Amino acid sequence: MQKWEEIEQKKEYLKGYIKAKNREALIKDQIQQLRLDTMFPALQGDGMPRGSSQKDLSDYTAKIESLMEELKKEWVESVIRYERIRKAINKMNDEQEKEALTRYYILREKWKEIKNKMGVSEAKLYRIYDRALENFEIL
Structure with missing residues (x-):
């Protein structure tokens, strides 16, 4: 693999932190919405109550629980991913290099802010x- 390809691969890996954090936030929002849906299953989007049998409610609750479990697994995967990236940055020897990557990829600061800080x-x-980027090692 050529040097520039390796650098690009490292950049994409580091960008994975932001993607994982965004995914985590989205999953949390979805879980919160599912919890609300579980608490008030008889209400639809228009706010009008609907009648339904006990079996319908049981099936609905089971589907919601299954979906919540899937989302929780995705959430854990996202947390593992961004923790792995954070650890890889913290493993670096040079403090300036570590700070530059942390500020840019984890704290999402702009270059102007980073140079000033x-x-x-x-x-x-x-x-x-x-x-x-040259010294960064993907874990």
Whole structure:
């Protein structure tokens, strides 16, 4: 694999942190909505109560529980993914490289903010970032 391909692969891996955190938030919202749906199954979107048999409610509750279990598994996978990325960054030896990757990929800061907080020029920040990507190891 060529060097630039390896760097691009590392960037995509690091972007996985943001994707995993976004996925986690979406899953939490879905679980919350399912909990509300479970509490008030007889109400539809228009707010009007509907009659239904006990069997219908049991089937509905079972489907909701099954869906919640699937979402919880996805949630755990997302947490594992972003924790793995965070650990890989923290394993790095150079503090500036670690800080640049953490601020950019985990804290989602803009380059201008990062250079100001790190107290370096923009050119120096990009050199630190490039070196960080070269030294970063995917776990």
